[in-house]
Amino acid sequence: MVGFGKQLRTLKNPKWEPYYINYKMMKQTLKSYLQNQGVNEEEKAIIRRQFTKLLDWQIEKIVLFLLEQQGHLAARLTALGEQREIVMNSRDSSQISACVDYYQAVGRDLLKLLEFVELNAMGIEKILKKFDKRAAYKLTDYYVASRSNHPYSQLQQVFRHVGIGAMIGAISRSLGELKDETKSLYDEPAGFHVEDPIIHSIKAAQSRLTNSTSFVKFMAKAVQFDKEDELPRAADDVVGEQYHLISLLLNLGNTFLYMVNTYIIVPSADKYAYSLGAAPTLCGVIIGSMAVAQLGSSIYFSAWSNKSYFRPLIFSSIVLFVGNVLYALAYDLDSIAILLVGRLFCGLGSARAVNRRYISDWVPIKNRLQASAGFVSASALGMAVGPALAGLFEINKRVLGVTLNANTLPGWVMAAAWLVYLVILWMGFKEPINDDTGNNGPPTFASTANWHPQNHAITQALLEEGTDSNSISHEDPVIDDDEDSEKSKAPASSLIEAYKLLTMPVKVQLFIYFMLKYAMEILLSESSVVTAYYFNWSTQAVALFLALLGLTVLPVNFLVGSYISNMFEDRQILFTAEVLTCLGTAVCFVGPIPYTAAQYISGALIMFVSAEVLEGVNLSLLSKVMSARLARGTYNNGLLSTEAGTLARVVADGTITLAGYLGTGFLVNTTLIPTLLFGILSLIATFYSYNFLF
Template sequence: MRTDQNTLILNIVSGSLHIGNLVILSVSASEYLPQLGLKESASGMLYSINWAGALFSLFLFSWWSNFGYAYPSYTSAILAMLGNFLNSLAFQHGYELAYIGRFLFGLGTPRVLNRRYIGDHTQSSERTKWATYYVAGCLLFSSISSYALGWMNFEAENFGLIVNKHTSPGYIMAAVWLIYIFAMALMFKEPADKSSSSSPIKSDQSSLLFAGYGLWAAFLSKLMMDYLVLSAPLVLVHTWNWENKSVGTFFGFAYLAVFFIQLYLANYSRGSQETRLLVLGIGVAGIGGSMISSLWYSSLIQYLVGAIVLLSGTNFTDGVTTSFLSKCLPPSYSTGILNAGFLVTLCGTLGRIAAGLIIAYIDQGNYDLLNLLMFPMMVCCVATMFLFRNNSRDLEGKID
């Protein structure tokens, strides 16, 4: 099997660009929403609407990718472009357009395409490495986006559009997606083969049970990661009197630090068993969660370090689960809608939606409660580690 490097890179860039775009929309929402007549807490609802749209796209793109990757990839980019444009246009025409824009942006989520391409069109021995590179790319773009947001404050009025610090992020990102579409037209090549030469484990009840373990890990990692990303701005601003710009700078640094950690782990993962890597990632996430929980933290430094540790663990877990599932699911699943990329993205999306709904439900003044809820998530990490450890021999024997 020969993988086209340009197409693989475009595939990674689309997912990275989309998640970086989401960071821009999420961080800027706290100042943008009051301009639309909405409360800050509406950011959690907008976030969930975004991932509700992503949930619809999962089924559409998972089915569509059975026939090819080019057209669904173009559709994804066009929807992301329109979503950004409408989100900014809401400044002039009402908050309803912001809801529609965020839904369309979510509908354009390319993650199932990205993960399936990596799962089906890279060699089995290289799959964990490329999946980890994919997550590293998302982290790099998230870091760049956090810093770039501070520069997206243009003031202008062209073609009847008001461009200011509230609307320029959406308009700029719409232009970036247009550039990406042109890049696709020049470089994207449809893969000739249907799937890679992988060797999934045999189809039996235990195989599906082990796949369930991996899906739970995908859900838990996204729940913890997005809960932190959504709660941290509220906690840092109202507990330690940070400004939104400082929050963005911190996350830019955090994502950049975790990016380099991911690059190291991508090389470390070569020849390593996915089961052990999952235990490592979940364990690190649990340590970060325990540092953040208000049962223990007593200083700003501990909170910030805990956030970086948690992001490191959850992102590493995210990178390993696609490779784990692609080897764990029966071969018949790889050619249908319920492929590894779809299932991992589905569980991750449900985790993101759950995080947004929890933030939206909690009263905005309960900042101690925001951190306290990290404790049960940390307990889930410990339980999940024991689950994998107790079944490690069976898992490793089947995957090998």
């Protein structure tokens, strides 16, 4: 295994040797500090000050050299700009060709500078991670928070590459005009790039450096799978051999059907409750009972997925089939108890933990982002299809002694869907087998004997370091013998232990996730009762309204993932989305003036879309601040976020049912008061943890 120190020596420009981060010296210093570290806070503070001062000097050296080189390149571009005007006026093809060559030469030097910045950025990130792993306390959060937002920040120069974008624009515009004087770069679409090899290379290097978030990457954050820079999967060739596209599609099919199953009853749940002699507001309990059962099922499915994927998916399908049959039969049996038991069964069949883990464990790295984006897309599509289907159920017949109407058809249709899915799953799913053990289950993590990464890519440096602490380069006498203990690497063994691993930024993000799920559940679950009471909407009208809300998920995520997240920091988007969620909640309140459908729809739209934006950004930040120990095992980060969201749904549906005792006329304000309160509390928590969200 080649560590980052050797990667640095291999990839750096020899002429710039003195200006790179002295990674070897920093490792030696860190080792000496930690050998002598004390246990009291004063000694820890001294080590922190000494190490951060040393790192500050290294960054200052890097930044001053970077600015010097930028100045040289800017001067060359200025001189070339004057020559370009002369050459273009002369229209001499040989002179134009020579000018293009000069610009390409500057571009190649700029590319070298980008690689210089990229390698140093990796070194800074890596040495901070080493400190966090080996010390009894963390440094990264403090260091980044105190340096990145300071008005004289030098860290920003490294990670934001200030000024380089302007030079890229100057080279691109000049090459474009030299090659075609009729075109201007600023008249082309935003994503236009000049067709020149050096420009493509520069843009690729800049993209790696900025780590800009594409739509697929943004969507993928919702899956919350392993942090690959901390826990690289073993032998991706083994995963590749076991990869089965049909199994992946069946796994995503389970996700889609479950979301359809969740939302297909929302437009009719109040009327179903009323037909069985209960209050319409009991719809909160009917919808929420599924979430109550999911609180427990998420844990046992997460544990089951450590050993198998096929068996829990089969079990999930059978339980959901039974649950939907019971839900449908409750009408003819005139039993609200059977209806609730049916929904509890549906919650017990929630296999979303398995869906996430299958993507994490048995989809190759090259396909994992697309697969995880597919997971989010399947969920979003199910959210829209469920209510849309409910709007089609207008018949009222008895077939073989069973009633088929708008109340029962959601159960019968979903029962049939799960039965068909069960048959296809049985025939088409391929249980992956780990060749090393011969047992079903995820691949084990790499050992020094069988881990063979590709060494040609600069981006592998962060993946490789720390995976093999025993390999020693002959060029570097420093031995990395201070690797984490097995205990420090082990995943959490219980929810209590997982909770103890949560830092304050993680707790804030989990609370925000709770808040947004609570707001969305209040909006969706009470929609049929509210719209029927105030606007006399039919089941079909409610279904159409909910389906249209669900259809906003993908375009909103596309807009945020492809554009907004590239212009603003995640924490800025997070805070703005929280404010808008609170605003949408406030708009939905019933006031002294007549309550109109336009007011309700506009408030609901602002509230739902803002919560959707908030969810994507929240999960993105959560994946960054979550402990590496929570990246795998039964009690992983995906389970924690799922439990937080499910608990929010349970509390929200309980709130609706309790508020119903005050009367339908008080339902909206009674449920929106805690929603707004949670929103305000999340804003306060975000404000106080803002500097630690990166």
